[in-house]
Structures are given as C-alpha cells and as structure tokens.
Amino acid sequence: MVHLPLPQHPYFSSPFGGQVGFAFDQALREREGLLPQELPYLSQAASHKRVAEFTLGRVLARRALQGLVGDAALSWPILRQAKGRGPSWPAGYVGAITHSMGWGAAAVASQTQYRSLGLDLELIHPPSLALVNRILTPEEKRWLAAQRVTDVALILVFSAKESLYKALNPLGAVNLGFLTAEVDFGPEWKRPGPEIWGSFGWRLTRFAGEGFPEGFSGQGVYAVSQGFVLTGVLLEQSPLQAKHI
Secondary structure, eight states: OOOOOOOOOOOOOOOOOEEEEEEEOOSSTTTOOTTTTGGSSOOTOOHHHHHHHHHHHHHHHHHHHHHHHHHGGGGGOOEOOOOSSSEEEOOOOOEEEETTTEEEEEEEEEEEEEEEEEEEEEOOOOHHHHHHHHHHOOOHHHHTTTTTSHHHHHHHHHHHHHHHHHGGGGGHHHHHHHGGEEEEOOOOOOOOOEEEEEEEEEESSSOOSSSOOOTTTEEEEEEEETTEEEEEEEEEGGGGGEEOO
C-alpha cells in the first residue's frame, strides 16, 4: 500500500466550470469576516473549532458568490435554514460549504441552471475494513482491490458519495445511505504524483425519492492535493440532462 505524505499546504482551484463560483482557504481568525446578521448563529459558548469552521464557511461562501456576481456579494449574509443547520443561500442561488482539518471550500451556482450542488473535502487516511464494508458496493470493492493507492481510492469513493448525498438531500431524497449509489472513477485517475483530478460517474442503486428512481445517474468532479480529496456534484435543472438506465 502506498501512502501520500501528510497534509502540508493543499491548494484547490475550481474543479467545476466557469459557471460555478468557488473558493478554498484555511481557517481565519475567530469571527473575522462575519457580517452582523450572521453573529447570532454563534453562541458565546461555541467551541474554537465551531467558530473557526462557521466563520471560514461564510467567508468562502461570499467569495464564491463574488466570482459569479461581483463585489456586491461580499455584503450578502449567509443565514441558516429554518430547519437544520445548513446555510440558507441568497434567492436564486444554490451552494455548498465543506470543512476538514482547518481547511474549507465553498461552491455556488445559479438556480436557473442547477437544482442543487454538493461539495465535500476529506483528509486522506489509511482505509479500514469497517469503512470498506460500510460504504462500498461489491463492484466498488473489486475496483478498490485493483488500485495501487488504496487509501486515496477509498476516500475518493467516500467523498464522492458524500457530495452526491449533499446534493440530493435538499431536494427531498429519502433513504440515503452509502449503498444507495455506486460511483465509478475508471482507470484514468491513477496518475503518478500527489495531485490528481478528473471526473467520476455515479448511479443510484435504489429508489431515493420522487424524481430519483433506481438507475438515475450523472457525473461528478474530484481533485487530490497534498493529502486531501475534494469532490463535487452538480444536479442540473433540466431533467433531460440526467441519464436514466
């Protein structure tokens, strides 16, 4: 088994096309960059980790929006959904925020083009048998067994499914689990060196709610940098853009 070096200073440019705003950075000073409307979402007793992640997420969300609409977005507060702890995006936009080990990323897209967006950042770590059995379908297990860098391969699959579920969940998808979908990275991701990027395919293996029948499929994007994996999934507005098997 080959392990990549411990995380140093990862860098991710946008794995999406130019129609998606994207930002990536490491944790900022506590509460630096928050807008007054966002402060009530942090209690005075919030942990340092919670404050750092919340602050970084909001700052990156505005930077991602800035890439789409310009500097006006820097004054837009990112509030919280009425139900749950997820961000409430400005009208007309969909997005996602993700954190890992003091780093974070955000992506935002226009709702006229995309129904939803999922994003996930993960630290690469050695695989465990428990994780393999919990997240992989039989076909994915066969693919993993053929890989040279199995720790990267497993976290790629894990992160891809996290991104997919983050994209599906806001749309009312139900019964989501790691075995609800199967992902396929194919052979081309295996390139030498610590930086890898490309696309992957995904397919639902069971019914996941109205509009998401078994066989519903699409594509996602991924990148690997300095011990981290970043994945993303975009669901387009037109159902004709999604393939069905």
